[in-house]
Amino acid sequence: MPEGDTVFRAAERLRTGLAGKTLTRSDFRVPRYATVDLVGDLVEEVASYGKHLFIRTDRVSVHTHLKMEGVWRVFHRGQRWTKPPVTARLVLANDEVEAVGFSLGKVQVLARADEHTVIDHLGPDLLGPNWDPAEALRRLTAHPRRAVGLALLDQRNLAGIGNIYRSEICFLRRVHPTTPIGEIPDLPALVDEAHRVLGKAAHQPPWRPMVYARTRRPCPRCGTAIASQPLGEDDPGDRVSQRERGIYFCPRCQPRP
Known part of the structure; x- marks a missing residue:
């Protein structure tokens, strides 16, 4: 998408x-x-x-x-x-x-x-002139037990991230995508990373993914094979492909919580 x-x-x-x-x-x-x-x-x-x-x-x-x-x-x-x-x-x-x-x-x-x-229901626009990181943090921390990989994809928290960038942001912050929001040690830094990554992708294309869709290829940091797993909402009516729902990560750089 x-x-x-x-x-x-x-x-x-x-x-x-x-x-x-x-x-x-x-x-x-x-x-x-x-x-x-x-x-x-x-x-x-x-x-x-x-x-x-x-x-x-x-x-x-x-x-x-x-x-x-x-x-x-x-x-x-x-x-x-x-x-x-x-x-x-x-x-x-x-x-x-x-x-x-x-x-x-x-x-x-x-x-x-x-x-x-x-758009009233959406979170702050990561690429908008009125980007508000404090509001994004407020929305994310309202559900501390939710996995960060799901929270980043939820447009009600912050608007603009899809499956590619949620994988990339988690990788850059060395956070496993199933980590609950409340267990991330520096959530403001992760929000800032999201803003930086999407801004660079918009203003300096193309963005070359480091982990997205690179299953079994070497991690650019440590050489470990990139892994992937489905990570989507539990919705039996969801017809989005596993590739679109799947999230990519380095098992070594991003240890499970």
């Missing part, structure tokens, strides 16, 4: 192509919004919050979430799309570019005043 850094960079690309320009085409390929027409609207700004992306016009906010397979691409007018047209769920264009959202997990058109309703 795309993580906060991916959404942050998507917002940057869309901002460059759309912000300050008037839409000459809008095509919502989602039944609920099929009749929505934003032609003539001025795109005022594009912003992200965690894994959520907002394209704000002078009238509405278009909210999208990539979920598992979604991606935003920006094409110069007349340029051939690089993904099958049948997977396009939203097209927004001006005289210069077409912004196409392929396989988007969620598309909503909201009144600007209602935009907050989709």
Whole structure:
């Protein structure tokens, strides 16, 4: 699943192509919004919050979430799309570019005043201008017995981390992912690490994983074979793959609690 850094960079690309320009085409390929027409609207700004992306016009906010397979691409007018047209769920264009959202997990058109309703439950945005580490700590410590690998993935604690970065953050702090939040000796340092890692991934891509998806390959610190195990919520309806739920760690650098 795309993580906060991916959404942050998507917002940057869309901002460059759309912000300050008037839409000459809008095509919502989602039944609920099929009749929505934003032609003539001025795109005022594009912003992200965690894994959520907002394209704000002078009238509405278009909210999208990539979920598992979604991606935003920006094409110069007349340029051939690089993904099958049948997977396009939203097209927004001006005289210069077409912004196409392929396989988007969620598309909503909201009144600007209602935009907050989709993010009010989230923790602080790790890549946002108002990042608040104290609030992130408050939310994490509210459940001291919860495994850190689960707590980091919970967007209600801090917004933007997915499966890749929860593995990387735990590795960098030498914390086993099943360690309860209340047993981590320096939780503020772990929160700061999360902010640093996601910021570097967003502003200095690409991030090269040290442990994620590197099962049985040598640990970059000690050479021990990287291990992995499923670590997801106990939800029988969860259809996310074991690779997506799995977390990666060094058995030597990150001893079990």
